[in-house]
Amino acid sequence: MKMPIIFSGHGSPMIALENNEITQTMKAVGDSIDKPKAILAISAHWFTDQTYIQSAPTPKQIYDMYGFPKELYEVKYPVSGYAPLTESVQSLLESSVSINDTWGIDHGTWTVLVHMFPHADIPVVQLSVNRHLDQQQSYELGQKLAPLRNQGYLIFGSGNVVHNLGRVEWDNPDGTEMTHRFNDAITQSIVSHDHASVIHYDTHPDAAYAVPTPDHFLPLLYCLGAARNDKVKVFNNVCNLGSMAMTGYVFG
Template sequence: MRMPVLFIGHGSPMIALEDSPLTDKLKQVGQKIQDIDGPVRGILSISAHWYKNANYVQSAAQPEQIYDMYGFPEALYQVEYPAKGDLAITEAVQAVLGDEVTLNDRWGVDHGSWTVLVHMFPAADIPVVQLSVNSQLGPRAAYDLGRKLAPLRDRGLLIMGSGNIVHNLRQVRGDIDGGTPQTERFAGFITEAVEAGDIEALLNYESHPDAAYAVPTPDHFRPFIMALGAADGDPARAFNRENRMGALAMDSYLFTESADQAGRYDL
């Protein structure tokens, strides 16, 4: 069977230190992927925090762990996730994307990746290679790029987008438990369309009345669109449908080859 595709809502970097139903679900999904779909050969991570003006892929054997966040408790900067790279994964990405992608090792494994992988695959024994989010691509072009990645799933690679369906830091408030009405409406619309397989509605998300509020900048939403493309029409299951601090939606999705396969995850 093909490896699944994931989109993970990562929210605050503090998720790395969290012990909650949300992180319990991440642990469950990571374990079940290995139990149901077999050993994961490697992880191709598409993180919102490597947002560049081109398609880049890493090739470093020992990518640096990037602490690309500021003003958090010291304990967060002590979290170590010593993921290794894998040139074979890099070369596989180059094979499917051709001259659309360029090698770039000036970055590493950033908090969009390691804060969730520390829960999903805590042993850090699965190679991780990051693919950048190209700021020059609109939704449909990002989706088409994601579709080109789909064959990598047949080689045992887990493709994971990491961002947020709703990510509006200007509207985040620590005194709000849950989501604002705009967040609730937009996140609900996206999940309904994902589970219905309505690709056109998802690619045209900007027409939703709350899109400008939910997605003021594309960086955290594009990994979802790229993961949607890599899923290549496979059915999806939503999990971690939780809204935080008003304007962060933690909704996450697992795309599998068949509805029967998805049902075995019991999310």
């Protein structure tokens, strides 16, 4: 059976502790799919100098955020790794991927999965986001990962369509006009299978504001490449903090 692909916005790490419409929707997305053998997680927060895959049988949980309440650092998501998934990724990506177990399961992954799959009973293997790949190359790497879906694996990307920490408006529960324009344009392109417009997001007039750095956007291109032209379900189409979009997509 062919597994879907999920891309989710993650926003503030505090989402791990929240119970609101956004986190309830994340849970509903997890409940809506058949349980995968394992999850290949592509998090914006493992942004590296080349493409790495994890092989640790018990990857450590990374608290890669600072200045938050003590209870956030007490959230536990104790997943195992999964050697067959690591080996499948190595087979698909060949010499372009290397083993690296210096990282772990970071907050881009566990703050969302704690809602989607709260029992932490699905193995998770993280794949890094390669800072040296451009948009087209990131999309093409995703295309190479597509066969994992027929092997029972869920590809899960975590980032944000709009992510500009420098322009955050802490007292704004909505998004700015620029955030909404960019988020709407990307979402419409994804739904209409206009992948070229998503790949070349930097041609949009609001791109410099919405994507000042590529780390949170590139996981979406990995997912889009693996999704091909599958049907798309949009979830959590919400903008907040002025310069954040929490929008997520289920492909397939």
